[in-house]
Amino acid sequence: MNLFNIISELEKVDPEIMDRLTHRxxxxxxxxxxxxxxxxxxxxxxxxxxxxxxxxxxxxxxxNAVLNYALLLERLEYDFYVQALAAPTLAATLTGADRTAxxxxxxxxxxxxxxxxxxxxANAAPAPSRFDxxxxxxxxxxxxxxxxxxEDAGVRAYKGQATNIxxxxxxxxxxxxxxxxxxxxxxxxxxxxxxxxxxxxxxxPAAGSQTIFPWIINGDANGAPAPVYGAGNPVATFPAxxxxxxxxxxxxxxxxxxxxxxxxxxxxxxxGLDNTTVVGIAGPYVRA
Amino acid sequence: MSNNLKKDSDEAxxxxxxxxxxxxxxxxxxxxxxxxxxxxxxxxxxxDDGGGMTTPGTVNLGSGDVGVLNYAYALExxxxxxxxxxxxxxxxxxxxxxxxxxxxxxxxxxxHRDFFKAAIPAASAIPGLxxxxxAVNFSDRNSVLTTARTFEDLGVGAYNGAGRLIGDTMxxxxxxxxxxxxxxxxxxxxxxxxxxxxxGSFAGSDVVNAQGLDQALTPAVVLAAAQPFIxxxxxxxxxxx
Numbered sequence: 001m002n003l004f005n006i007i008s009e010l011e012k013v014d015p016e017i018m019d020r021l022t023h024r025x026x027x028x029x030x031x032x033x034x035x036x037x038x039x040x041x042x043x044x045x046x047x048x049x050x051x052x053x054x055x056x057x058x059x060x061x062x063x064n065a066v067l068n069y070a071l072l073l074e075r076l077e078y079d080f081y082v083q084a085l086a087a088p089t090l091a092a093t094l095t096g097a098d099r100t101a102x103x104x105x106x107x108x109x110x111x112x113x114x115x116x117x118x119x120x121x122a123n124a125a126p127a128p129s130r131f132d133x134x135x136x137x138x139x140x141x142x143x144x145x146x147x148x149x150x151e152d153a154g155v156r157a158y159k160g161q162a163t164n165i166x167x168x169x170x171x172x173x174x175x176x177x178x179x180x181x182x183x184x185x186x187x188x189x190x191x192x193x194x195x196x197x198x199x200x201x202x203x204x205p206a207a208g209s210q211t212i213f214p215w216i217i218n219g220d221a222n223g224a225p226a227p228v229y230g231a232g233n234p235v236a237t238f239p240a241x242x243x244x245x246x247x248x249x250x251x252x253x254x255x256x257x258x259x260x261x262x263x264x265x266x267x268x269x270x271x272g273l274d275n276t277t278v279v280g281i282a283g284p285y286v287r288a
Numbered sequence: 289m290s291n292n293l294k295k296d297s298d299e300a301x302x303x304x305x306x307x308x309x310x311x312x313x314x315x316x317x318x319x320x321x322x323x324x325x326x327x328x329x330x331x332x333x334x335x336d337d338g339g340g341m342t343t344p345g346t347v348n349l350g351s352g353d354v355g356v357l358n359y360a361y362a363l364e365x366x367x368x369x370x371x372x373x374x375x376x377x378x379x380x381x382x383x384x385x386x387x388x389x390x391x392x393x394x395x396x397x398x399x400h401r402d403f404f405k406a407a408i409p410a411a412s413a414i415p416g417l418x419x420x421x422x423a424v425n426f427s428d429r430n431s432v433l434t435t436a437r438t439f440e441d442l443g444v445g446a447y448n449g450a451g452r453l454i455g456d457t458m459x460x461x462x463x464x465x466x467x468x469x470x471x472x473x474x475x476x477x478x479x480x481x482x483x484x485x486x487x488g489s490f491a492g493s494d495v496v497n498a499q500g501l502d503q504a505l506t507p508a509v510v511l512a513a514a515q516p517f518i519x520x521x522x523x524x525x526x527x528x529x
Binding site for chain 2 (some may be wrong): 101107110162168179190191192193195200214215246247249252258261267268270
C-alpha cells in the first residue's frame, strides 16, 4: 500500500487535490507515530476519504472526470458481485435463478467498466487495489440490501451527471464513434433494470416477502442506507426520492388536473444525485 | 389504415371476440377525459362508412426541444391508455400482486402523460391521441404482458436515443434531467414486466447488448413501432435522429 503513490495518481485526475489534502496529509503523517497496527486499521478510511476528495468535488470539471467517476462506481459494483458470487456465506442461498440473474448483472458491470476504461484510454484513473464490503455478504438478505443500495445509487449517480456531459462528445472507442451522453443514458437504464430486479428478488419469499416494489416509493430505503434515497447537494437540483415537485409544478399530486397519491407521484420519477453525496455513499468501501 | 377501418366496421363486428366491445367501452371510462372524448368522436366517425371524417389526421410532433417533449408525450399517452385498459379489464388469472403492480404502473404512466401535458406550452402540444389496441387481447396474460414489454422497452430506447437531441442550453439541461427521471422508471417497469413474462429476463440480451448497453433508438424507429397502436399518423421527422 503506497499512500503517496495513490495521492500522486489522484493528482493527475484532480490537480488541486493537494490543497484539499493538506489537512488530511498531516493527519496521515501523525498516523506514522502511532503503532503500525493502528495505522493499517485507519488507513483504508483515509483512502476512502481521499477518493471522496478526488471524485467528490462539487462539480466534476470535465468529461474525463465524469467518466472516471462512473468508472469507479462500475468497478465497485462489478467487484461487489464478484465477491458475492464467491462468498462461502452465500453459497447455500444465492443459487438457481437468483445466481443466474446476479451473474448477468455482474457481466453488465464488467462490460461497463471495460467500456468506460476504453473511452478514457490514458486518462483512466488507476483502479483501487480492492473493495471491502464489510459484512455485506453475511446473509442473503444483507447482500440484496447492499445490491439494492448500489444499483439505486448508480441510477441516481448517472442521472446526476447527464447534464454535465456535452451532447457532442463523440470519441472513438474500439474503432467505433460513440456519443458519450447516449452511452451514459444506455448504462443508466440498465442500472435501473438491475435495481428493479434486485428489488423483485428482495420482494420474493426467500428474502422475506418485504413490502417493496421495483420502483422507489416515497423515498423509502427499505433497510438500505438512507443517503441513497435522501436529498443531495444542492437540494433544489437533487431532491430526495420522495420528491413530488417536477418542472416547476409544486405538487404533481394535486397540480395535474387529477389527484394522485404521493406514493405514485414519487415512484413515477427517479431523482438524480450529486457526486459528492454518491462518493460519500460509495467511498467507505474503496481500499487503496 | 384501411385495414383498421375494415376491422372496426359493423360487418366485421360479429367475428370479434367478446372482449373487444367491452374493452372499447370501458376504455372511454378509464382513459383521460380528453382522450376518451376524442376516441368516442373518432370511432363514431369510423362507423360512418363513406362519411366525411373517416380517418384521424396527421399529428406533427414539431421540432427542437418541444418536438422531443411532444415525442415523449405521445409515447406516454400510449402507455397510459394501455395500462388504463389493463387495469379496467384485468387479464384472466391475474394475481393480486400483479394487479397491484400494474395498477401502480398505470398511475405512473398517467402521471407522466399529465405532466407532459402540463409542461408543454398549450399552443405547441399535440392533441390527445386515439389509441388502437385492436391487436391486443386484454383477457390474455401473454398478449397483455408482451405488449407491455414492447411499450416499456420501446420507451426506454426512445428516451435513451432522444437525450442528445435535446438542446444544450440551461432549459435543455432541465429537460434532459426530467427525461432521465422518467426513463429509469420506464426501465424499472420494463424489468418488472419482463420478469413476469420470463423470470430473469429483466435485462435480456435482446435489449441489453454485450457492452452492457440498453437500446438507444431513433425517433423514426420508435414511431414506426408505435404507429400501429395509434390511429393518428404521427410525424416525427423534424425531431432529428
